[in-house]
Each structure stands twice: as structure tokens, then as C-alpha cells.
Amino acid sequence: MATVEFLNVHKSFGDVEVLKGINLTVQPQQVVCLIGPSGSGKSTLLRCVNHLEMTTAGAILVDGRMIGYDVKGDQLMEARQSEINKRRSKIGMVFQNFNLFGHMTALENVMHGPLKLLKAPRAEAEAKARGLLGKVGLADKIGNYPSQLSGGQQQRVAIARALSMDPDVMLFDEPTSALDPELVGEVLEVMKKLARSGMTMIVVTHEMGFAREVADVVAFMDNGVIVEQGAPDDVLLHPQHERTRSFLARVS
Ligand code: ADP
Numbered sequence: 154m155a156t157v158e159f160l161n162v163h164k165s166f167g168d169v170e171v172l173k174g175i176n177l178t179v180q181p182q183q184v185v186c187l188i189g190p191s192g193s194g195k196s197t198l199l200r201c202v203n204h205l206e207m208t209t210a211g212a213i214l215v216d217g218r219m220i221g222y223d224v225k226g227d228q229l230m231e232a233r234q235s236e237i238n239k240r241r242s243k244i245g246m247v248f249q250n251f252n253l254f255g256h257m258t259a260l261e262n263v264m265h266g267p268l269k270l271l272k273a274p275r276a277e278a279e280a281k282a283r284g285l286l287g288k289v290g291l292a293d294k295i296g297n298y299p300s301q302l303s304g305g306q307q308q309r310v311a312i313a314r315a316l317s318m319d320p321d322v323m324l325f326d327e328p329t330s331a332l333d334p335e336l337v338g339e340v341l342e343v344m345k346k347l348a349r350s351g352m353t354m355i356v357v358t359h360e361m362g363f364a365r366e367v368a369d370v371v372a373f374m375d376n377g378v379i380v381e382q383g384a385p386d387d388v389l390l391h392p393q394h395e396r397t398r399s400f401l402a403r404v405s
């Protein structure tokens with residue numbers, strides 16, 4: 154079974170259709186990189202996966218089921234919020250602006266999900282959080298508050314926090330776009346390691362080097378559609394469509 158399946162997904166904001174029939178399959182352990190110009194719908198597509206946005210037509214299946222909806226007869230009904238929260242816990246999300254809890258240390262940020270949502274015992278949550286912070290190279294920063302960390306360190310805490318819930322898939326929305334250039338590499342390294350460990354990932358990124366090296370599939374989005382998708386070298390080096398070519402010429 155695919156880990157994430159987008160089936161003819163549409164999304165409108167008012168009269169404006171921003172996703173116009175997205176079809177994409179993410180297999181277990183695959184890394185799919187979504188590239189495309191600003192405003193093309195990449196963030197909206199990611200946000201629909203964990204039901205931060207409602208779709209207007211089509212369906213997204215995560216491990217074979219919808220996060221935000223239940224089927225009632227031949228209708229889709231929005232699921233209860235408590236049920237959505239439960240289903241969502243298997244999806245890790247990392248945002249451009251880190252979104253850490255500012256009043257919590259790095260360790261507390263990473264312990265928060267297991268403590269509050271999984272009701273894990275404190276000692277267990279702490280041991281796990283220490284392990285994850287070690288994995289992202291922050292064993293010596295566990296007591297620091299976000300304001301005492303660089304952007305790259307904050308983003309690595311955010312990745313550890315998402316991993317604390319043992320997600321089946323990790324969604325990254327331009328995780329390095331807010332970082333000073335010299336801090337981008339440390340975050341991409343953590344993401345590469347995660348990919349090599351077999352994590353299923355959807356990554357919105359402008360880092361073409363990362364996409365080329367790590368992705369199994371690159372999908373180019375423009376104006377609410379996936380213009381082309383395929384192996385990184387095919388899409389990035391031998392694009393079939395003029396829109397892809399002109400985008401790549403602008404970003405590289
Ligand atoms: P990208 O991430 O590729 O830059 P987005 O998914 O953020 O693109 O945006 C796609 C389009 O949807 C844009 O035209 C944007 O203005 C619009 N949009 C995004 N969020 C909203 C919203 N909450 N309300 C209205 N329009 C929105």
C-alpha cells in the first residue's frame with residue numbers, strides 16, 4: 154500500500170482554485186521532492202495531507218485512509234476533531250519557520266507530543282527525546298530555549314520533535330528557506346540521514362542539489378497542477394515541458 158496517495162485532489166479558496174486535480178503516489182520509504190514557483194500550491198498540497206486545509210474534491214489517503222474525512226454512504230463527511238488529531242499523529246510536519254514552543258527548552262519541545270498526545274511516561278519520553286536530539290546533533294543543547302539556538306539548530310529541534318511521534322511520513326515545507334545560507338547544510342544533512350534511514354518524506358524545497366541527490370521522485374508544480382514528475386535526473390536534467398525548463402533556468 155502507498156504511504157500517501159493523492160487522488161485527483163482539488164482545493165479552492167473561495168472562487169480561486171489553487172489545486173486542480175493532483176495525482177501523486179508516495180510509496181513507503183520514498184522521498185518525493187515538490188518543486189515549483191511561489192504560489193503554485195505546494196504548501197496547500199502539503200497542508201491538505203494532514204487536514205490543516207480541507208480539500209474541495211478528490212481524496213488523500215495516508216496509509217490507506219483519509220485523515221479528515223469519513224465515508225458515509227456515497228458522501229464524504231468531515232471526521233470528528235478528536236479523530237482527526239489521532240489520525241494526524243502519524244504525520245510529522247516541519248515548517249519553514251520552525252514553529253517551536255518558545256517557552257519550552259529543546260528537550261521539552263521534543264517531549265511534548267509523547268507526553269501530551271501519547272500519554273507516555275515522563276522518563277520514557279525524556280529518554281526518547283534525548284536520543285532524538287542526539288541524532289540531530291544537539292545533545293549539548295537540550296536545555297536551551299529556541300531563542301538561545303541558531304535557526305539551523307531550531308529547525309533540527311523541530312525535526313526531532315516531529316520524529317518523537319514515530320511518524321509514518323514526514324512533510325517538510327521549505328525547511329531551509331528561512332535559514333542563513335551557512336546554516337542550510339546542517340539541516341539538509343539531518344534530512345539526508347533521515348531519508349537514508351528509510352523515512353518516507355515529502356519535501357517542498359528549492360534546494361535542487363538535495364532533490365537531485367536524495368529524491369526518488371521529483372514533481373514540478375505550477376499553477377495548481379503537477380506539470381511533470383519522475384526520477385530526479387529526468388525532471389531536473391531533461392525536463393519535457395517548457396514550464397519546467399524555464400523554472401529550472403530561473404532557480405539554478
Ligand atoms: P506555494 O507554497 O507553492 O508558494 P501556496 O500553496 O502557499 O503556494 O499558495 C497557492 C495559492 O493559494 C496562492 O495563490 C495563494 O495566494 C493561495 N492561498 C494560500 N492559502 C490561502 C488562504 N488561506 N486563503 C486564500 N488563498 C490562499
Ligand code: MG
Binds near residue numbers: 195196197327
Ligand atoms: Mg509555500
